[in-house]
Amino acid sequence: MIRPEAQTLLEISDLHAHVEDQPILKGLNLKVKAGEIHAVMGRNGSGKSTLSKVIAGHPAYTVCKGQVLFQGENLLEMEPEIRARIGIFLGFQYPIEIPGVSNLEFLRVATNARREQIGKEELDTFDFEDLVNERLKVVQMDPSFLERSVNEGFSGGEKKRNEILQMALLEPTIAILDETDSGLDIDALRIVAKGVNQLANEDNATLLITHYQRLLNEITPDYVHVMAGGKIVRTGGSELAIELERSGYEWIDSDKNNQEVK
Amino acid sequence: MESPSLVEKIVTKPYKYGFVTEIETEKISKGINEDIVRLISSKKDEPDFLLHFRLKAYRKWLTLKEPNWADLRYPNIDYQDIIYYAAPKTDKKKQSLDEVDPKLLETFDKLGIPLNEQKRLSNVAVDAVFDSVSIATTYKEKLAEHGVIFCSISEAVKEYPELVERYLGTVVPIGDNFFAALNSAVFSDGSFVFIPKGVNCPMELSSYFRINSGDTGQFERTLIVAEEGASVSYLEGCTAPMFDTNTLHAAVVELIALDDSSIKYSTVQNWYSGNEEGIGGIYNFVTKRGQCRGKRSKISWSQVETGSAITWKYPSCILQGDESIGEFYSVALTNNLQKADTGTKMIHLGKNTRSTIVSKGISAGQSSNSYRGLVQIGSKAIGSRNYSQCDSMLIGDQAAANTYPYIRSQQAKASIEHEASTCRISEDQLFYLQSRGIGCEQAISMMVSGFCRDVFNQLPMEFAAEADKLLALKLEGTVG
Numbered sequence: 001m002i003r004p005e006a007q008t009l010l011e012i013s014d015l016h017a018h019v020e021d022q023p024i025l026k027g028l029n030l031k032v033k034a035g036e037i038h039a040v041m042g043r044n045g046s047g048k049s050t051l052s053k054v055i056a057g058h059p060a061y062t063v064c065k066g067q068v069l070f071q072g073e074n075l076l077e078m079e080p081e082i083r084a085r086i087g088i089f090l091g092f093q094y095p096i097e098i099p100g101v102s103n104l105e106f107l108r109v110a111t112n113a114r115r116e117q118i119g120k121e122e123l124d125t126f127d128f129e130d131l132v133n134e135r136l137k138v139v140q141m142d143p144s145f146l147e148r149s150v151n152e153g154f155s156g157g158e159k160k161r162n163e164i165l166q167m168a169l170l171e172p173t174i175a176i177l178d179e180t181d182s183g184l185d186i187d188a189l190r191i192v193a194k195g196v197n198q199l200a201n202e203d204n205a206t207l208l209i210t211h212y213q214r215l216l217n218e219i220t221p222d223y224v225h226v227m228a229g230g231k232i233v234r235t236g237g238s239e240l241a242i243e244l245e246r247s248g249y250e251w252i253d254s255d256k257n258n259q260e261v262k
Numbered sequence: 263m264e265s266p267s268l269v270e271k272i273v274t275k276p277y278k279y280g281f282v283t284e285i286e287t288e289k290i291s292k293g294i295n296e297d298i299v300r301l302i303s304s305k306k307d308e309p310d311f312l313l314h315f316r317l318k319a320y321r322k323w324l325t326l327k328e329p330n331w332a333d334l335r336y337p338n339i340d341y342q343d344i345i346y347y348a349a350p351k352t353d354k355k356k357q358s359l360d361e362v363d364p365k366l367l368e369t370f371d372k373l374g375i376p377l378n379e380q381k382r383l384s385n386v387a388v389d390a391v392f393d394s395v396s397i398a399t400t401y402k403e404k405l406a407e408h409g410v411i412f413c414s415i416s417e418a419v420k421e422y423p424e425l426v427e428r429y430l431g432t433v434v435p436i437g438d439n440f441f442a443a444l445n446s447a448v449f450s451d452g453s454f455v456f457i458p459k460g461v462n463c464p465m466e467l468s469s470y471f472r473i474n475s476g477d478t479g480q481f482e483r484t485l486i487v488a489e490e491g492a493s494v495s496y497l498e499g500c501t502a503p504m505f506d507t508n509t510l511h512a513a514v515v516e517l518i519a520l521d522d523s524s525i526k527y528s529t530v531q532n533w534y535s536g537n538e539e540g541i542g543g544i545y546n547f548v549t550k551r552g553q554c555r556g557k558r559s560k561i562s563w564s565q566v567e568t569g570s571a572i573t574w575k576y577p578s579c580i581l582q583g584d585e586s587i588g589e590f591y592s593v594a595l596t597n598n599l600q601k602a603d604t605g606t607k608m609i610h611l612g613k614n615t616r617s618t619i620v621s622k623g624i625s626a627g628q629s630s631n632s633y634r635g636l637v638q639i640g641s642k643a644i645g646s647r648n649y650s651q652c653d654s655m656l657i658g659d660q661a662a663a664n665t666y667p668y669i670r671s672q673q674a675k676a677s678i679e680h681e682a683s684t685c686r687i688s689e690d691q692l693f694y695l696q697s698r699g700i701g702c703e704q705a706i707s708m709m710v711s712g713f714c715r716d717v718f719n720q721l722p723m724e725f726a727a728e729a730d731k732l733l734a735l736k737l738e739g740t741v742g
Contacts, residue, residue, distance in 0.1 A: 056693075058693050079696070079702075080693060081698075081702070089697075092697075096688070096691050098709060098712075099685065099712065100713045101709055101712040106698070106700075109700055110700055113699035117699070149712070170698070170699070
């Protein structure tokens with residue numbers, strides 16, 4: 001929901017970033033306030049995923065200009081784990097498999113790292129099991145997931161649900177979901193979308209990165225941004241996504257009135 | 263996608279055990295010849311059979327060539343530039359701990375091996391070896407009540423010469439290989455364990471080896487005998503100070519398991535491995551072999567190898583008794599310029615013998631880590647089975663991992679399985695864990711201990727956590 005008086009959580013200004021000398025973000029601006037859901041759309045290669053990785057702090061991406069503030073603090077100076085602990089969450093497009101590391105142990109260590117940061121007490125194995133069993137319901141996952149290695153041998157849908165489970169446990173202030181809808185059948189998509197809606201509240205914000213309207217049928221964004229050439233070229237309400245679905249991205253290319261969001 | 267600096271930063275942490283104990287040491291002159299061998303024997307006041315054993319070994323050694331088939335390159339070792347015997351200057355072996363030089367007790371305290379009554383580990387008996395001599399053995403009386411003998415090999419030579427004479431050199435013959443022959447000629451101290459018929463050793467036994475002198479070779483000798491129906495679990499640990507010269511360590515370990523007995527031998531090896539440029543560190547050339555002499559006997563080797571500049575080590579099992587079992591569980595971690603060539607030999611001679619090999623190699627920095635193993639099934643070993651699994655993990659992009667499995671079977675009714683895999687800790691795996699609030703060091707440590715879990719599960723409980731910590735320490739410094 002849009003509330004003019006809400007706190008600004010994320011403020012990106014004039015962000016330029018490159019990977020292996022290849023410039024990808026070229027002057028991106030974005031402001032996200034508490035309670036809002038934003039969708040970022042755009043073609044492959046427009047820089048959507050780069051944006052999410054830069055916010056989360058992936059070492060392969062170098063920021064050469066601009067700034068990213070999270071609750072007024074300079075995010076770019078922080079290690080990725082610090083960003084996570086203070087409330088940034090990136091739901092990966094392709095969650096990686098980590099053989100040998102138990103999912104349960106991983107979730108517990110991650111949850112406790114976040115809890116410590118926000119001044120909550122550490123959960124021991126038993127308390128954590130109670131919490132995780134409760135949160136499993138959000139994504140309708142079977143507890144047997146917990147005994148496996150992180151993402152190892154998970155189907156595409158299971159991996160994405162595991163991402164949302166992590167989000168439910170970490171209770172981030174801002175969740176960036178990078179193509180969480182890709183590779184999901186319609187039932188899994190609904191489960192994931194339901195989870196995201198359930199977790200959204202007036203103190204946090206969600207940034208959905210997606211190609212398609214179909215996720216936005218399940219989660220209604222307050223803002224839709226269209227990226228092209230490494231910046232946001234157009235911003236509108238949820239109707240913009242419907243327009244895009246109908247007219248395709250060529251409609252953006254031909255539109256002379258693309259504006260930048262400040 | 264790589265940022266090696268990050269990984270490098272983590273795997274390059276200082277060695278915690280690199281201090282030197284300032285203590286007066288009695289050393290003999292450098293070099294080796296028959297007089298030196300005689301001198302060592304006389305210093306230890308040994309019976310004739312042992313002097314003959316040593317001299318025979320020395321003469322054999324002169325005819326042998328240093329092996330060069332391993333994936334190890336190192337400068338030539340000058341065997342005349344090594345001191346073959348060094349001992350802290352304390353008159354005789356002390357009867358009680360109160361008489362041991364406090365500096366030595368302090369040293370072991372610092373290493374996390376408290377020896378005095380109040381602080382010593384409960385339920386673990388420790389034999390502490392400093393350079394060439396055993397300093398103290400704890401819980402001896404308690405063990406004696408069960409008929410278990412646990413003492414230094416020097417003491418065993420005096421107290422139980424007939425046992426030593428009966429078993430010494432029967433599993434690793436004096437001329438077995440270059441390093442074993444050298445050890446047989448000049449071995450200094452080590453542990454002796456004897457578990458009589460039908461006795462389950464009531465506590466874990468452990469030896470802790472500490473090299474303190476920089477120019478002294480360490481040649482320890484361990485002999486463990488389990489009589490019919492006996493069982494024992496034994497662990498050795500090792501550390502050394504940091505010197506910029508290389509120190510030679512050539513040990514021999516012999517295990518003998520009679521009918522229905524079992525010996526579990528675990529090693530946590532953390533000798534100084536040299537600095538990041540590969541200067542200094544221990545050359546670790548070790549012959550370890552167990553013989554399942556009796557029916558249904560079992561020998562299990564577990565090793566966590568993290569130290570040494572060079573590791574050449576193949577703990578093996580001769581499965582002679584029918585239905586005997588051999589096991590080898592290994593984690594070998596190399597970093598910087600360390601080189602390890604390690605593995606096992608499973609020699610199946612008896613019927614229905616079984617062996618399991620699980621080897622996990624982790625290579626970081628510019629190190630090289632090879633698994634070399636032999637599974638041999640003899641013509642009479644009907645119904646024998648082997649399962650081998652060799653996994654390698656690479657950290658960073660300059661480390662090397664190799665696997666050399668040799669399989670020889672003369673028996674059609676045998677089954678041999680071999681699985682191998684190589685993986686790599688990728689920047690993306692690290693980033694994934696980091697993006698969930700888990701620090702880089704902890705992330706690597708989680709992945710490495712996950713990779714090693716199958717082996718750690720085999721270690722005695724008291725030491726599994728220790729091993730996990732040691733790896734974490736090697737990789738990150740400050741855990742614990």
